[in-house]
Amino acid sequence: MSAISAHPGLRGGNHRRVVHALRRHGALTRAALADGGLSRSTVTAVVAELLETGLLIEISDPARDGRATGRPPTLVRLNGELGVTVGVEIANGIVRAAVCDVAQELLAHDSIATDDQADPRTTLAATSTLIDELLERTGFGRDRVIGVGLAVPGPIQRRTGLTGRACTLKPWAGINPSTVATEVLHLPALADNDANLAALAELTWGAARGLRDYAYIYTAKGIGAGFVINGEIYAGANGTAGEIGHTTLNEDGLVCECGGRGCLNTLANPDAIAQQLWQIHGRRLRLAEVIDLAQAGDAGCRRVLADAGRHIGVAMANMYNLLDPELIVIGGNLAAAGAMLIDPLHQSMVRRAIHAGEAVPAVVAGALDPETVVVVGAAAAVLRDSATFPLPA
Ligand SMILES: [Zn+2]
Structure with missing residues (x-):
């Protein structure tokens, strides 16, 4: 892990663009990376450097398997060992959590029953234990968590970060869920509405x-x-x-x-x-x-x-x-x-x-498992936000 922790390849803006595109879209061909505005030769050079540092790995393109024998692997993706994102869904009567790696693989998920009338801090304290259990199952420590995406069943005001009163869990209305989650979970967190995050999951991995x-x-x-x-x-x-x-x-x-x-x-x-x-x-x-x-x-x-x-x-x-x-x-x-x-x-x-x-x-x-669509969407939201949630050092 230490060999890739220094991220020497992230010094340049082009390197950051390639990493950001892979965080948003998962595995891509070099040609698809070039569609993001970089020239083919720049992409080739940047990818070669990032492969050298261990930040990226090459995988075979499943679309080409069995058709083009002897072809070299054609997709690149982030090295999944770099870190993980955690998705959490606060829902009526239940909290779900999932751990995904930076290569957009769902590694583990589980849920616990909760009381709809409970104070959000109480619910989040129980969530923190659930996250630790999931991390233990996947073999990642808390120091490898890039961030937590929290899905709440209500609107969140852009200006204040507060949950609106239309939230279907009344104790969560009028609080700033990302601030409270960051404090209680001791991990950087963002919060969004559950439907928005499910939409993001289908955009990233599913039907859209x-x-x-x-x-x-x-x-x-x-x-x-x-x-x-x-x-x-x-x-x-x-x-x-x-x-x-x-x-x-x-x-x-x-x-x-x-x-x-x-x-x-x-x-x-x-x-x-x-x-x-x-x-x-x-x-x-x-x-x-x-x-x-x-x-x-x-x-x-x-x-x-x-x-x-x-x-x-x-x-x-x-x-x-x-x-x-x-x-x-x-x-x-x-x-x-x-x-x-x-x-x-x-x-x-x-x-x-x-x-x-x-x-x-x-x-x-939807093409995704209804049980995990929101939590993987919450994890995807963290992956998309390279500025707030950098890769672990
Ligand atoms: Zn109404």
């Missing part, structure tokens, strides 16, 4: 890899969206960009927890879905049960999921008309309903979206 403009719909206790515009997450001034669950669908509808009426969340979140099935099932069904029953042919459950898709499609059409994304990815707990949800959603969206001769974008389920 390589796209510039796309929308990610995250369905949890509420329905949120993460927007990627020009290759970057768009959060808005108050962090409330993407609070699509609070789009008004019925001006005279039920009162929502935000104080509005007839928000999408009052029609299509897990509570609303359970409410509509109460009468015929005589109890509150969990969303996973609703999806299982629907898959087994229960007409009422199929109907309610299709209606949820239709409602989300109305909100999607309005979003599409404003932002014009090239793809919509749906993730979170509702995504498991698959075509039962997505087909009516897409039909509803197509019916209302602007048609200027262009095809309305496809709606697809």
